[in-house]
Amino acid sequence: MPPKQVNIRALARELNLSVSTISKALRDSYEISPATKARVLALAASLQYQPNPYASSLRGKKSRTVGVVVPEVADSFFSLAINGIESVLKAAGYHVLICLTHEQLDNEKGILQEFRNGRVDGVLLSISRETADAGHIRALAEQEVPLVFFDRVLDEVAAAKVVTNDYESGYAATRHLAERGCRDIGFLGISNSLSISNKRMEGYLQALQDLGLPFRESNIVACSNDLLSNYRTITKLLQRRHRPDGLVASVEKLTASTYQACRDLNLRIPDDVKVICFSNLEIAAMLQPSLTTITQPAFEMGKAAAQLLLKAMKGKDVRGGDVVIPSVLEERGSTGALH
Amino acid sequence: MPPKQVNIRALARELNLSVSTISKALRDSYEISPATKARVLALAASLQYQPNPYASSLRGKKSRTVGVVVPEVADSFFSLAINGIESVLKAAGYHVLICLTHEQLDNEKGILQEFRNGRVDGVLLSISRETADAGHIRALAEQEVPLVFFDRVLDEVAAAKVVTNDYESGYAATRHLAERGCRDIGFLGISNSLSISNKRMEGYLQALQDLGLPFRESNIVACSNDLLSNYRTITKLLQRRHRPDGLVASVEKLTASTYQACRDLNLRIPDDVKVICFSNLEIAAMLQPSLTTITQPAFEMGKAAAQLLLKAMKGKDVRGGDVVIPSVLEERGSTGALH
Numbered sequence: 001m002p003p004k005q006v007n008i009r010a011l012a013r014e015l016n017l018s019v020s021t022i023s024k025a026l027r028d029s030y031e032i033s034p035a036t037k038a039r040v041l042a043l044a045a046s047l048q049y050q051p052n053p054y055a056s057s058l059r060g061k062k063s064r065t066v067g068v069v070v071p072e073v074a075d076s077f078f079s080l081a082i083n084g085i086e087s088v089l090k091a092a093g094y095h096v097l098i099c100l101t102h103e104q105l106d107n108e109k110g111i112l113q114e115f116r117n118g119r120v121d122g123v124l125l126s127i128s129r130e131t132a133d134a135g136h137i138r139a140l141a142e143q144e145v146p147l148v149f150f151d152r153v154l155d156e157v158a159a160a161k162v163v164t165n166d167y168e169s170g171y172a173a174t175r176h177l178a179e180r181g182c183r184d185i186g187f188l189g190i191s192n193s194l195s196i197s198n199k200r201m202e203g204y205l206q207a208l209q210d211l212g213l214p215f216r217e218s219n220i221v222a223c224s225n226d227l228l229s230n231y232r233t234i235t236k237l238l239q240r241r242h243r244p245d246g247l248v249a250s251v252e253k254l255t256a257s258t259y260q261a262c263r264d265l266n267l268r269i270p271d272d273v274k275v276i277c278f279s280n281l282e283i284a285a286m287l288q289p290s291l292t293t294i295t296q297p298a299f300e301m302g303k304a305a306a307q308l309l310l311k312a313m314k315g316k317d318v319r320g321g322d323v324v325i326p327s328v329l330e331e332r333g334s335t336g337a338l339h
Numbered sequence: 340m341p342p343k344q345v346n347i348r349a350l351a352r353e354l355n356l357s358v359s360t361i362s363k364a365l366r367d368s369y370e371i372s373p374a375t376k377a378r379v380l381a382l383a384a385s386l387q388y389q390p391n392p393y394a395s396s397l398r399g400k401k402s403r404t405v406g407v408v409v410p411e412v413a414d415s416f417f418s419l420a421i422n423g424i425e426s427v428l429k430a431a432g433y434h435v436l437i438c439l440t441h442e443q444l445d446n447e448k449g450i451l452q453e454f455r456n457g458r459v460d461g462v463l464l465s466i467s468r469e470t471a472d473a474g475h476i477r478a479l480a481e482q483e484v485p486l487v488f489f490d491r492v493l494d495e496v497a498a499a500k501v502v503t504n505d506y507e508s509g510y511a512a513t514r515h516l517a518e519r520g521c522r523d524i525g526f527l528g529i530s531n532s533l534s535i536s537n538k539r540m541e542g543y544l545q546a547l548q549d550l551g552l553p554f555r556e557s558n559i560v561a562c563s564n565d566l567l568s569n570y571r572t573i574t575k576l577l578q579r580r581h582r583p584d585g586l587v588a589s590v591e592k593l594t595a596s597t598y599q600a601c602r603d604l605n606l607r608i609p610d611d612v613k614v615i616c617f618s619n620l621e622i623a624a625m626l627q628p629s630l631t632t633i634t635q636p637a638f639e640m641g642k643a644a645a646q647l648l649l650k651a652m653k654g655k656d657v658r659g660g661d662v663v664i665p666s667v668l669e670e671r672g673s674t675g676a677l678h
Contacts (some may be wrong), residue, residue, distance in 0.1 A: 048350070048478065074418035082412060086439060090446070095453055098412075098437035100425060107429070114434055139387065214399075259625045281622065282566070286598045288627030 006049045014043060015091065065095040066309065071110055071128050071152075075252055077298045078126070084302025085124060092310055094121075103225050105115045105130035112140050122146040122313045124305050127154060129190060129225070146312035150233040150305035151296075160318040162305040162325070165236035169294045169327045170203025171278045173248045174293070178211050180274055180335045182246030186219040186237060188254050199280065202249045219244055223254055230257040238265055238273065246335075249277040256290060270336040277334075278327075289333030297325040345388045346594055353382060401438040404434040405648065406459040408450055410442045410467050410491075411612070414591055415619035416637045417465070420489065423641025424463060431649055433460075442564050444469035451479050461485040461652045463644050466493060468529060468564070485651035489644035490635075501644040508633045508666045509542025512587045512615045515631070517550050519613055519674045521585030525558040525576060527593050539589045539617065558583055569596040577604055577612065585674075588616040594630060609675040615668075628672030636664040 012019045017036070024038035025032045032040075043049075066089055070078045086096050097120065099228040101108040108128045115123055116139065123145055125137070134157045140147055141159070150162040177185050187204045187338070190197045201220070208215050221237050223230045224339070234257050237243065249258055256279050267273050269289055276292045277284075284291040304323045312318045347365070351358045356375070364371045364379035371379075382388075405428055409417045425435050436459065440447040447467045454462055455478065464476070464482055473496045479486055480498070488500040511670065516524050526543045529536045540559070547554050559574050562569040573596050588597055594616050598608070606612050608628055615631045616623075623630040643662045651657045670676040 072418070073412035073421060074415070076413065079411070079413035082439070086441070095450070096438065098439070099435065100437070102422075102425065112458070133416075151614070249549070256621045256625060259622075263625075281594050283598075283622060283626065284619065286595060286602075286626050287622065288625060288629070290627070 006044075006047045006136065009320065011040065011043055011047070011049060014047075015039060036043070061249055063095075063119060063121055064093060065097060065120045066306075067111070067115045067123045068096055068098045069101060069108065069115075069123060069125045071101050071126065073098070073100065076282065077252060077296055080280055081302035081305075083128075084299035084304075086302075087299075088303050088306035088310070101128040103129040109136040112136050115145060116140055116143045120145065122148075122309045124150060124152050124309055130303055146309060148305050148312060148318070150301055152157035158319050160305075160308045160312065160321050160323075162301050162323045164296050164301065164325055164327045166199035166327075167203040167206075169278070169329070170200035170248065170250070171207045172203070172277075172329050173200075173294055174204045175211065176276060176329060176331070176335060177246035177248065177274055178207070178213060180246070180270070182244075183213060184216070184219070184242065184244050185213065185246040185248065185284060186221070186244030187288035188234065188247060188249045188251075188258070189220060189222055190224070190251055195240045197250055200248075204248055206317045216242075223251075223257075225253075226251075227257060230254060231261055234258055234261040235265065238262065244273065246274040246337040247276070249275065249279075252277065252279040252281060255279055255281065255287075259287065269334050274336060275334040276329075284330075285332060287334070291337040292332045292337065293330045294327050295330055296327045299326050344604065345383075345386045350379065350382055350386070350388060353380060354387075361656065374458030402434075402458060402460055403432060404436060404459045405461050405645075406450070406454045407435055407437045407463045408440060408447065408454075409465045410555055412437070412439065415621065416490070416591065416635055419619055419637035420465075420641035420644075423638035423643075424477065424645045425641075426638075427642050427645035427649070440467040442468040448475040451475050454484060455482045459484065461487075462649045463487055463489060463648055465489050465491040476533050485648060487644050487648045487651060487657070489640055497658050499644075499647045499651065499662075500662050501640050501647065501662045503635050503664055503666045505538035506542040506545075506665075508591070508617070508668070509539035509587065510546045511542070512539075512547035512617075512633055512666050513543045514550065515615060515668060515670070515674060516585035516587065516613055517546070517552060519585070519609070521556070521583075521613055522552060523555070523581065523583050524552065524585040524587065525560070527560055527562055527573065527576075527586060527590075527597070529562055529586045529590055536589055539587075543587055555581075562590075562596075564592075566592075566596060569593060570600055573597055573600040574604065577601065577606060583612065585613040586615070588618075590616065591616065591618040591620060594618055594620065594626075598626065608673050613675060614673040616673075617666075623669075624671060626673070631671045631674040631676065632669045633666050634669055635666045639664050 008019050008022045012022045015248055020041055025037045068085055073079050082098060089096050099111045105128055106271045108131060119162055125147060134154050137157050153161045153163060174185055189201055221233050223233055238261055247258060262269050262273055269275050279293045280295055280298050284293050308318045347358050347361045351361045361379055364376045407424055412418050420438060428435050438450045444467055447470060464486060473493050476496050486498045488498055490502060492500045492502060513524055526540055530542055560572050562572055577600055586597060597614055601608050601612055608614050618632045619637050621635055623632050647657045
């Protein structure tokens with residue numbers, strides 16, 4: 001059985017009007033009288049008529065849909081940023097479709113390819129950990145699909161970008177540990193191709209230099225997307241004879257692995273190791289010990305990115321209108337503050 | 340400037356073949372020789388040809404896309420369930436679009452309406468807190484869009500459902516608190532229309548009765564989606580002269596409010612109040628004190644729901660093939676276990 005279809009033809013038949021009159025009435029054309037419009041709309045509503053989105057798209061109309069491409073949602077930053085994005089786009093009458101890359105470049109390519117043929121009017125993108133080359137992103141731009149990056153950006157692509165001050169935050173996190181007495185500070189990073197990770201690490205390196213603290217290559221470890229493997233990596237770092245006395249964890253998901261590794265090695269936070277983490281975890285203050293964080297303005301970043309995209313979808317050139325919203329260091333127990 | 344378009348006509352011109360031959364070659368028709376197919380596919384790849392999804396859909400083809408509708412992603416259950424869903428659907432070659440209702444019925448209606456016209460081949464749905472009536476969900480079924488519920492279901496709709504044992508878990512949580520010495524157990528619930536919340540509360544009520552513990556209506560409070568308002572509600576409950584000595588928190592997001600309220604009232608967990616929470620927080624074991632949880636099989640539920648939907652999209656009738664995957668009680672410090 002084919003799906004029931006209430007199309008413009010059916011409405012025209014029912015009201016004894018032409019298809020063109022129905023179509024114009026539905027588009028609120030000035031050529032049609034208010035009385036006729038009212039009749040058409042009333043019947044359309046009672047029969048649950050819906051315009052066929054594919055047909056309208058073929059006629060060159062807009063889908064009123066925005067695609068949001070993020071690595072994952074099991075991360076407070078992205079879930080909060082998405083809420084910020086939706087708060088703006090829903091108010092502007094847009095549907096929001098969220099697609100996850102799971103940090104894989106192939107997935108990101110597949111999603112953007114899907115988005116290249118009129119399925120969405122614009123794209124908000126936070127790149128995967130594997131994304132180093134911009135070919136698939138440029139292909140989207142070539143189809144003239146407006147694009148705004150947020151948080152994880154590719155500097156080489158000419159599109160608007162909404163970021164936080166990752167370099168300064170990496171610097172501030174390291175300086176905070178130094179002020180708390182740390183002399184041998186480790187950095188828990190992720191993949192090298194990610195701009196945010198790079199900038200946080202650059203800030204860490206510059207702070208070490210400015211503060212006259214030693215740089216040890218072995219103090220920088222690269223974590224992955226896997227909880228258990230991260231636990232092992234961090235455990236290994238903390239088992240070294242000259243283990244770090246402070247750790248900058250550059251992404252939220254490293255919190256659980258770091259705490260668990262310290263607990264299992266009988267290292268007390270903050271007495272033996274001080275920890276600061278880039279994190280938006282609502283529950284950070286309730287951890288044992290409470291977690292000192294660099295809190296990113298996730299909701300605000302999502303809002304700003306959506307606002308830029310709205311402008312771009314109206315045809316404005318927003319490239320170069322980059323937005324930087326600063327993160328905030330929240331001192332808590334894991335770096336020895338009295339909480 | 341219109342977007343650059345590589346369509347079938349352009350391929351035909353380039354290869355000096357008919358449009359129909361190109362179309363058949365792209366559809367891998369037996370009418371076309373392997374050599375011609377190879378030429379067509381090679382050119383299509385080099386010119387980055389993509390079939391127009393709207394045009395194919397109008398010809399009655401499938402979008403190879405599944406819509407996932409959930410209340411939010413700022414909740415470990417949903418983010419883990421989505422990962423389970425994607426693990427199955429990606430392997431089967433489907434795109435996954437995630438849409439959020441933010442617990443609002445109007446949003447849910449709008450999303451399902453969008454999904455009614457060929458945009459997706461199937462839908463996975465976890466209803467919003469406001470959803471009591473099934474009209475908009477039935478309308479989807481009438482368009483013959485396959486649907487599978489997961490976690491939050493409407494019993495009255497004839498569709499496959501993947502759930503956990505909410506009734507038994509509510510019962511087990513309450514019995515656990517009683518075994519730990521609680522005599523006056525409170526229940527932190529959410530909206531009444533949600534099946535999961537109802538079933539968890541029914542389990543709580545039955546356990547009180549079976550164990551001969553007093554039932555006080557004032558011990559049951561309804562929380563909302565707002566952190567601060569939940570903090571106030573829980574604070575008020577714990578300020579009563581006869582305050583509960585144990586709390587069953589029926590959703591993850593109540594953890595932070597409950598811990599904060601206890602802290603601010605100088606109530607020690609678990610000495611003054613014992614707490615058990617329905618939660619999939621990865622960090623539960625690192626809280627102060629570590630949190631006893633009812634852990635839902637989120638990833639497995641997502642997988643099971645996606646597998647049922649794949650069957651439904653192949654035309655099988657999966658209604659009635661409901662799946663129940665049990666939750667697990669994990670004892671930790673907040674109910675006095677030695678951790």
